Amino acid sequence: MRTESATETEGLGERLGSDLEPGDVVLVRGELGAGKTTLIRGACRALGVTEPVTSPTFTIGQRYAGRIPVSHLDLYRLADLDDEDPALLEDYLTPGVVAFVEWPAAAEPRLESVTRRVTLKHAGGDAREIIVWPG
Numbered sequence: 001m002r003t004e005s006a007t008e009t010e011g012l013g014e015r016l017g018s019d020l021e022p023g024d025v026v027l028v029r030g031e032l033g034a035g036k037t038t039l040i041r042g043a044c045r046a047l048g049v050t051e052p053v054t055s056p057t058f059t060i061g062q063r064y065a066g067r068i069p070v071s072h073l074d075l076y077r078l079a080d081l082d083d084e085d086p087a088l089l090e091d092y093l094t095p096g097v098v099a100f101v102e103w104p105a106a107a108e109p110r111l112e113s114v115t116r117r118v119t120l121k122h123a124g125g126d127a128r129e130i131i132v133w134p135g
């Protein structure tokens with residue numbers, strides 16, 4: 001898929017989010033500024049989150065209340081989890097949440113099931129190429 005604006009990417013996220021159920025895990029890849037958080041913002045809205053959805057800055061993640069509770073992780077700074085407390089992820093990947101993981105590489109070996117994988121790529125100006133698998 002191709003989007004031409006942040007609003008369109010948010011809309012795509014909203015459609016993705018409306019299909020998700022408790023326990024689902026969505027991995028979101030792409031360079032800085034590709035639109036990962038923007039897409040997750042739309043998905044969160046579909047899940048009933050009303051508070052602002054921004055990049056977690058000082059922690060690896062945030063939790064939001066919603067129709068379904070949401071965890072939003074950003075593992076940009078984590079090279080791997082071998083030196084980390086195993087509870088780090090467990091604080092967020094609790095039963096019943098929908099989880100979105102930006103920069104998921106470090107967590108991937110520990111994730112038992114992944115519902116969807118999203119990749120965003122810059123495609124010139126405000127355009128983005130977005131792949132959702134399975135679509």
Ligand code: ADP
Pocket residue numbers: 003004005006007008009030031032033034035036037038039055102125126127128
């Ligand atoms: P990431 O989380 O991947 O680092 P963000 O979602 O935080 O990216 O930021 C994406 C930035 O790019 C925002 O400033 C957004 O307004 C802008 N933008 C421009 N065009 C698009 C688009 N088509 N899709 C998503 N974001 C876009």
Ligand code: MG
Pocket residue numbers: 036037055074102
């Ligand atoms: Mg981000």
